[in-house]
Amino acid sequence: MKNKSIVIINGDPESTFNEILIKALKKKIFRNIGFSIILVCSEKLLKDELKRLNTRINFQKFKSNNSLSKNNIYIVDVPLSYKNLSVKNKNFYIKRSFDVGLNLLKENSSLVLINGPISKSTFLKGKFNGITEYLAHRTRSLNEVMLIFNKELSVCPLTTHIAINEVTEKIKRRIIVNKISSINKFYKKFLGFKPNIAITGLNPHCETFVGKNIEKTEILPAIKILKKKKIKVLGPFSADTIFLKKKRKEFDVIVGMYHDQVLTPMKTIFGFDAINITIGLPFVRITPDHGPNYEMFGLNKSKPDSLIQAFSFLKKYVNKT
Numbered sequence: 001m002k003n004k005s006i007v008i009i010n011g012d013p014e015s016t017f018n019e020i021l022i023k024a025l026k027k028k029i030f031r032n033i034g035f036s037i038i039l040v041c042s043e044k045l046l047k048d049e050l051k052r053l054n055t056r057i058n059f060q061k062f063k064s065n066n067s068l069s070k071n072n073i074y075i076v077d078v079p080l081s082y083k084n085l086s087v088k089n090k091n092f093y094i095k096r097s098f099d100v101g102l103n104l105l106k107e108n109s110s111l112v113l114i115n116g117p118i119s120k121s122t123f124l125k126g127k128f129n130g131i132t133e134y135l136a137h138r139t140r141s142l143n144e145v146m147l148i149f150n151k152e153l154s155v156c157p158l159t160t161h162i163a164i165n166e167v168t169e170k171i172k173r174r175i176i177v178n179k180i181s182s183i184n185k186f187y188k189k190f191l192g193f194k195p196n197i198a199i200t201g202l203n204p205h206c207e208t209f210v211g212k213n214i215e216k217t218e219i220l221p222a223i224k225i226l227k228k229k230k231i232k233v234l235g236p237f238s239a240d241t242i243f244l245k246k247k248r249k250e251f252d253v254i255v256g257m258y259h260d261q262v263l264t265p266m267k268t269i270f271g272f273d274a275i276n277i278t279i280g281l282p283f284v285r286i287t288p289d290h291g292p293n294y295e296m297f298g299l300n301k302s303k304p305d306s307l308i309q310a311f312s313f314l315k316k317y318v319n320k321t
Contacts, residue, residue: 004036004070005037005065005111006036006037006111006112006113007038007040007101007105007111007112008038008040008113008114009040009041009101009115009116010039010040010042010045010046011094011116011118012090012116012117012119012123013045013093015116016302017116017117018049018116019302020302020303020306020307021039021116021304021307022050022053023302023304024308025037025073026055027304029308029311031071033070033315033319034070034071034315035070035315035319036068036069036073037073037074038068038074038075038076038104039059039073039074039075039076040097040100040104041076041077042077042080042093043075058073059072059073059074059075060073061075061077062076065108076100076104078093078096078097078100090123094123095123098138101113101115105282105283112285112286113135113281113285113286114285114287114307114310116287116288117288120161129160129162130160130161131287132146132160132161135278135281135285136278139281139282141282142280143178143182143280144278144279145179145182145278145280146160146276146277146278147276147279148263148266148275148277149276150273152270153251153253153266153269153270154252155256155262155266156179156183156253157255157256157257157259157262158171158176158255158256158257159257159258160259162258164258167258168202168214171214172218173217173219173221173222173225174222176199176223176255177229180226180231180233180255181229181231183195183255183279184232186279187252190284194231194232195232195251196234196251196253197232197251197253197255198235198237198248199222199236199237199254199256200237200238200239200242200255200256200257200262201214201219201237201257202214202258204238204239204240205238205240206236206237215236219236220236239261239262242254243265275287275288275306284314284318286314287310
C-alpha cells in the first residue's frame with residue numbers, strides 16, 4: 001500500500017458509532033497503528049460527542065493525501081443541521097459522507113474504508129439489499145463478497161440480504177467459484193496462507209427434493225472447478241452439523257448458501273466478536289458487526305470491541321502488505 005490511510009465514514013448521525021469510535025481511538029491498539037485516519041463526518045457532531053464523553057482527541061483538518069502522517073487523525077467536515085434532523089436531511093448527510101469518502105478512495109485505491117452503521121430501511125429504501133451492495137454499485141464492482149471474519153473461524157453467505165424464497169435462483173456455480181476464489185486470494189494476500197474452506201448444501205442434510213437439485217447441478221460442479229484451481233475446499237456439508245466444535249475446527253471459513261444459514265451459528269458461537277469485511281471492492285472495506293443501535297444512543301454504554309477488532313486486523317494484516 002502506497003499511502004496507508006483509513007477513511008472512516010461515521011454513518012448515521014443518531015447511531016452509537018461516534019461514541020464507539022472515540023472509545024476505540026483512546027485504546028492502546030491505536031497507538032502506532034501505522035496508518036493515518038481520515039474521519040468523514042460532521043465536525044460539530046464529533047465535538048459534541050467528545051464533550052459529552054468528557055474526553056479529547058486531537059485531529060487536524062484534512063488537506064490532501066500527500067500531506068498525511070501516520071498515526072495522525074484528520075477530519076473532513078460534512079455539515080449537518082441539528083435543528084431539522086429529519087429522515088430526508090439524515091439521508092442527505094449520509095449520502096454526502098459516502099460521496100466524499102469514495103472520492104478520497106478513488107484518489108488513492110490503496111486506502112481502507114471503515115463505515116459506521118446505517119439504517120438500510122431509511123437510507124437504501126429497497127434500492128439495494130445492503131450497504132455491501134450499495135458500495136459495489138457505487139464502485140462498479142461485480143463480485144463483492146461478505147466475509148464475517150474471526151481469526152478462529154470466518155463465514156461467508158453466498159447470498160446476502162434477500163428473501164429466503166429467492167435464494168435458490170441466485171445459487172450458480174459461477175458465483176460460487178468467483179466468491180470462493182476471492183476469499184482464497186484475500187487470505188493469501190493478507191493472512192499469508194491458503195484457507196481450508198467448507199461449503200454447505202442448500203437443502204437439509206443436502207438431500208434431493210422434488211424440483212431442482214442445487215447440490216448436484218451447481219454446488220458439486222463448483223467444488224470440482226475450485227479443486228482444479230488448487231483451492232482447498234470441501235463439501236457440500238449439512239448446515240446443521242458443520243458448526244459442531246469438532247467439525248468446524250477443521251476449517252478457516254464456512255461458506256453457506258444464505259445469510260442466516262451461517263450468520264446465526266456464527267453469532268451464537270462468537271457473539272459480536274467478529275468484523276464484517278467486504279472483499280471484491282477496489283479497497284479493503286470493514287464495518288463493525290452491529291447496527292445503528294438507536295436505543296443506546298447517548299447512554300455511554302456501547303462497547304467498542306468490534307471496532308477495536310477492525311483496528312487490530314488492519315494493524316496485524318493489512319499494514320504488512
